[in-house]
Amino acid sequence: MQAQTLQKIEALFEKYPQKRGALLPAIYLVQAEKGHVDSDAARELAELFELQPVDVWEVLTFYNMFYTAPQGRHHVYVCTNLPCSLRGARSLLKGIESHLGVHCGQTTADGRITLGHEECLGSCGTAPMMRVDGEYVENLDLVEAKRVIDGLD
Amino acid sequence: MVTITIDGKEYEVAERRTILQAIDDLGLLMTEVDIPHYCFHPKLAVDGSCRLCQVEVEGLPKLQIACDTPVRDGMIVKTANQRVKDARKGVMELLLINHPLDCPICDQAGECKLQDYSFDYGIESARTQEPRRPAKKNADLGPTIVFDQERCILCRRCVRFCREVPKTGELGVFHRGDESVLELFPGTQLDNPYSMNVADICPVGALTTKDFRFKIRVWFLDDQESVCDQCSNGCNIYASRSNNKVYRYLPRRNDAVNDTWICDHGRMSYKQILENRLTEPGIKGQRDVGYRDAIQEAGRLIREARTSSRRIVGVASPYASNEDLFTFRKLLEALGAGPGTFAVQRGEADDVLIKAEKAPNANGARALGFEESYESVGAADVAIVLGHTTTAEYFRDVANLILIDTHVSSLMDQAAVVLPARVTAEKEGTFTNHANRVQRFLPVVEPKFEAWSDGDLLQQIASASGLGGWDSMYSVHEISKELTESIAAFADLQLGSLDDQGRELS
Ligand code: SF4
Ligand code: SF4
Numbered sequence A: 001m002q003a004q005t006l007q008k009i010e011a012l013f014e015k016y017p018q019k020r021g022a023l024l025p026a027i028y029l030v031q032a033e034k035g036h037v038d039s040d041a042a043r044e045l046a047e048l049f050e051l052q053p054v055d056v057w058e059v060l061t062f063y064n065m066f067y068t069a070p071q072g073r074h075h076v077y078v079c080t081n082l083p084c085s086l087r088g089a090r091s092l093l094k095g096i097e098s099h100l101g102v103h104c105g106q107t108t109a110d111g112r113i114t115l116g117h118e119e120c121l122g123s124c125g126t127a128p129m130m131r132v133d134g135e136y137v138e139n140l141d142l143v144e145a146k147r148v149i150d151g152l153d
Numbered sequence B: 001m002v003t004i005t006i007d008g009k010e011y012e013v014a015e016r017r018t019i020l021q022a023i024d025d026l027g028l029l030m031t032e033v034d035i036p037h038y039c040f041h042p043k044l045a046v047d048g049s050c051r052l053c054q055v056e057v058e059g060l061p062k063l064q065i066a067c068d069t070p071v072r073d074g075m076i077v078k079t080a081n082q083r084v085k086d087a088r089k090g091v092m093e094l095l096l097i098n099h100p101l102d103c104p105i106c107d108q109a110g111e112c113k114l115q116d117y118s119f120d121y122g123i124e125s126a127r128t129q130e131p132r133r134p135a136k137k138n139a140d141l142g143p144t145i146v147f148d149q150e151r152c153i154l155c156r157r158c159v160r161f162c163r164e165v166p167k168t169g170e171l172g173v174f175h176r177g178d179e180s181v182l183e184l185f186p187g188t189q190l191d192n193p194y195s196m197n198v199a200d201i202c203p204v205g206a207l208t209t210k211d212f213r214f215k216i217r218v219w220f221l222d223d224q225e226s227v228c229d230q231c232s233n234g235c236n237i238y239a240s241r242s243n244n245k246v247y248r249y250l251p252r253r254n255d256a257v258n259d260t261w262i263c264d265h266g267r268m269s270y271k272q273i274l275e276n277r278l279t280e281p282g283i284k285g286q287r288d289v290g291y292r293d294a295i296q297e298a299g300r301l302i303r304e305a306r307t308s309s310r311r312i313v314g315v316a317s318p319y320a321s322n323e324d325l326f327t328f329r330k331l332l333e334a335l336g337a338g339p340g341t342f343a344v345q346r347g348e349a350d351d352v353l354i355k356a357e358k359a360p361n362a363n364g365a366r367a368l369g370f371e372e373s374y375e376s377v378g379a380a381d382v383a384i385v386l387g388h389t390t391t392a393e394y395f396r397d398v399a400n401l402i403l404i405d406t407h408v409s410s411l412m413d414q415a416a417v418v419l420p421a422r423v424t425a426e427k428e429g430t431f432t433n434h435a436n437r438v439q440r441f442l443p444v445v446e447p448k449f450e451a452w453s454d455g456d457l458l459q460q461i462a463s464a465s466g467l468g469g470w471d472s473m474y475s476v477h478e479i480s481k482e483l484t485e486s487i488a489a490f491a492d493l494q495l496g497s498l499d500d501q502g503r504e505l506s
């Protein structure tokens, strides 16, 4: 972990009555630096937080926006919760899978895109939708989805 | 103290405890007060993850989990009304949604809480048709434990154990919701000195020990109370036996000694009952002599040494029981041999259970006046030795060694007389642990060859050497009576009056 990240994490400690309260934002900081948080990083965090590595790993794997393995350059996450599914999200996801040649949860061989699915992102009114690098792309169909995805570098 | 009412009965309980803890403190959980539970374990932090322990608390609209609801004065709890029963049924149904129901091939069957509670509190059939979620079968977690992920109900007992007791934290529940799985922290193995306790506390057949699994169905076993003799902690154990054979040791709860745990080394020590045993008496390297002849020969050597006033010494063993040691002390006094000595092997210790002294009764030897010594015993005509930790070196200048021992050792070649003795599991007696707690152990199995306890053998030798007053049959209860009457520290600690938790020396 870079000195800068470490500094930011240490600054966080003061904001919480208990050190471990700062674990989530700290994981975010490590992920921002490295793109993912692997078991070595979890060990480092555990030492810093005076926890056991397994404590960090339980938190880390609980949230699906934390990544334990390297991700593609771009993140494409399709919402498959009920309202989106009623509006065709599942077949949309299948279509994207075959377009990219990877299964949900995998990264394309060229490291360009990681495809995943997401629970409700609070955008049911414009279902189906996906999250591309943190931006919402709404009212989707497969043609539009492919257009957006192909536009990623 | 506060008063709570459970199903119409009042109980005085300590403050700042949860309902389940309070009932467990009284020793009534699942004996008098039936609140089924999976994740709650009296020696681990509260988790509240299984939701089975729900009860109705008067004044609160929703059912509460008894494991995590603090008691308050005047609290009225109901554990058996329809609402509670329905809730339990619901929880049991959910817990079984992904369960393989493979009891016929599951080694936990017969001591499985999922079986027991399904029978007592569950429903009779499943309402789901969906396939069970895929999970690992027969996964290797490390040197001692096998994991069947399909059967895991995610109670997190094993997780909390590793985190809180050995503090090694190998296991965790990762991911979320119906994707939650018990796994190892990446790149680790479940490998710590206490690892096998997870198999005891796992309420289902998800974690089993490589050593015991598939050896025997548990309903063929019965558990006899015993004490581990591998270090001076003296952890309380059950020896599970069938057909005069011990199949495993399990921890037996004693809050003053070992809580509900034992170390892996102690657990595996049941193998020593059969391995490498000294099975035949011997006279001067000759192995096919009769037991009686060997005792007569020992008697003759002692008689001769006495008539020509040559030196006799006694070397005790920290593996011998208090009763054996007391008999030895009496014999040495009768022979005018001066106090006996003993030596104890030392090794690693930790702050959980494992103690440095690798024998169960060094403190008993001390309390009975044996002197700790690691020097050669010096020149002597006869040395009477209760084997184990002693080495050949100590007896360089001894003409005749009378060796009473349980296992084959290098000392045998040097001995004039060798007599096979019984191990802890083959006799009754008491040990005094590192904290001077006197604890009884009961006979578990009979030896498969002729062997007697150290005390019994010493009495027979005394009789053979012509000492007066040693001719009666040896009785460990008689000796215990004499011991407790003649040694002040042991007053009140007679074998028959000790319960299964032991008591401290006064
Ligand atoms: S393996 Fe057993 S003890 Fe561990 S979480 Fe699963 S059911 Fe509970
Ligand atoms: S800690 Fe000592 S007494 Fe306890 S089980 Fe281990 S070896 Fe036996």
Ligand code: FES
Residues within 6 Å of the ligand: A079, A080, A081, A082, A083, A084, A085, A119, A120, A121, A122, A123, A124, A127, A129
């Ligand atoms: S279900 Fe997809 S955004 Fe709510």
Ligand code: FES
Residues within 6 Å of the ligand: B036, B037, B038, B039, B040, B047, B048, B049, B050, B051, B052, B053, B054, B065, B066, B067, B068
């Ligand atoms: S025992 Fe209370 S929730 Fe599991």
